[in-house]
Amino acid sequence: MIEVNGLTKVYGRTVAVDDLTFRVEPGTVTGFLGPNGAGKSTTMRMILGLDNPTRGTALIDGQPYSQLRRPLTKIGALLDANWIHPNRSARAHLQFLAASNKLPRARVGEVLDLVGLTQVGKKNAGQFSLGMKQRLGLASALLGDPQVLLFDEPVNGLDPEGIHWIRTFMKSLAAQGRTVLVSSHLLSEMALTADHLVVIGRGKLIAAMSTADFISRSTESTVRVRSPQLADLAALLQRNGATVVPDGEAASVRGLPIEQIGELAAGAGAVLHELASQQGSLEEAFMQITGESVEYSTDRPPAAPTAPAVPTPGPVTR
Amino acid sequence: MTLINVERIKLFTTRSPYWCLALILVAAVGFALIFGLAEQGREATVFLSQIGLQLGLSVFMVLAVLAVTTEYRFGTIRTTFLAVPQRVRTLVAKTVLLVVLGAVVGLIAAFLAFFLTKTLATFPEEPLVLETGEQWRMVAGHAALFAIGAIIAVAVGILVRQSAGAIAIVLLWPLLIESLIQLIPNIGPDIQPWMPFTAGAKFVSPTDGGAGGMFNIGQSGPTAVQGLLVFLATGIVLWVISLIVLNRRDA
CATH class of the missing domain: 3.40.50.300 (P-loop containing nucleotide triphosphate hydrolases)
Incomplete structure (x- = not known):
């Protein structure tokens, strides 16, 4: 030990x-x-x-x-x-x-x-x-x-x-x-x-x-929803306890399983152009957690959340 | 004994020590040839048969320095400390190995040079023999100088860690720095004979100062034994400092 x-x-x-x-x-x-x-x-x-x-x-x-x-x-x-x-x-x-x-x-x-x-x-x-x-x-x-x-x-x-x-x-x-x-x-x-x-x-x-705790705690799955009636749908989802973050003509929805989102949309008669589950990558979670503590950070904004961050091998530490 | 064996494996599983050892013998034999053959050996004396050993001592100190600095250069000192975290034990083992190696090599090279000169010199002014204590000292004394040289070189290697710097120190110190001391006004000529390498050389020089030929060792300064003790004390002081530094420093 x-x-x-x-x-x-x-x-x-x-x-x-x-x-x-x-x-x-x-x-x-x-x-x-x-x-x-x-x-x-x-x-x-x-x-x-x-x-x-x-x-x-x-x-x-x-x-x-x-x-x-x-x-x-x-x-x-x-x-x-x-x-x-x-x-x-x-x-x-x-x-x-x-x-x-x-x-x-x-x-x-x-x-x-x-x-x-x-x-x-x-x-x-x-x-x-x-x-x-x-x-x-x-x-x-x-x-x-x-x-x-x-x-x-x-x-x-x-x-x-x-x-x-x-x-x-x-x-x-x-x-x-x-x-x-x-x-x-x-x-x-x-x-x-x-x-x-x-x-x-x-x-x-x-x-x-x-490791399991760390991953589940630090990665959240979101659902990407694209719909012509996004505003109505967003309101409906929020009433059902979801967090909706608009992203152009789409939105990422947090807090509801993907099946339920589809059912709610169908019940309200909303047209769906896209309904996709998105798993936050481990690297994202890691960067989110250690982000504030990176010693030599750059001014560049962090990678867009949709693209899984590609870990760049840094200089070899000796 | 275990750790001396470890240091022995490390030293003799690389090439540079073999080159250095060969070079020491070449230096000793080379100068012996010159003085043995020049003018059919009329110039040859016991002291002059040993001239190549001065160069030999420098080469041996380079060997001992490299035994330490290459470990820093390639990181094997850290590998060693992982295996033996008590650093003093490693330093002692390394020093003992090099001291013994120095004594053996110094002795072999010195006798080789002496007997070669004796064999080659046809008409020496005085017979080349080992009879008096002084004559023995001038030849066998190199074992002591090489052994102490090893202590100094190990200490310098530990303190400096870089090959180039450490080699420069052990080469320039005896050749340049101690001679330059002489140029200090008033006190220079008085303290110069007491400088470690100059003092150490007294141990393998004739007592009367008449070395023969163009070599004249001054009468002033320490006696042979005092000279050796000055040289030894220098080694011990440097070695203790290097041990303290080694223990405090991050490997």
């Missing part, structure tokens, strides 16, 4: 992580979600003892990371796939890590096999593609067969095949009952893999709840 308590990191005048408190329960996959620059990486680095917190604590099974002996057997992390020496072979990279935690040498071959790098184990890691480096990073995280795993943006920059592979791999880790904390700036990605979400923006905690 990971417990983060009042964790704060201040760089000069910038507060990167602001009084963050959350728990990662054992046996769950928790998505650590936030826009780029929200402080996800900094938080993970503090959990792992790489960065010293300004205030607060991060405990792994009740101990700070710096107190752990043989930490690789307790918690495995993949923060940056590029943390490898380009002229050292993948095998040698894993060998020094195994030696540092007194893990048997045979384990190196096992994890190489697990991530499918056995063929290229003797190759220098500098020749690896990003996808292969990511696999090597996973291999080092799994070296000590830890119960807790931490991944920072594991699919960032990968091609679709690589993304699929990582996603499947994470699911299999979760199925083995391991605890996984994985960060991402893509809610759609997390919706596929995470049971719980910890959402932050500008270093502050925005939400910590189950």
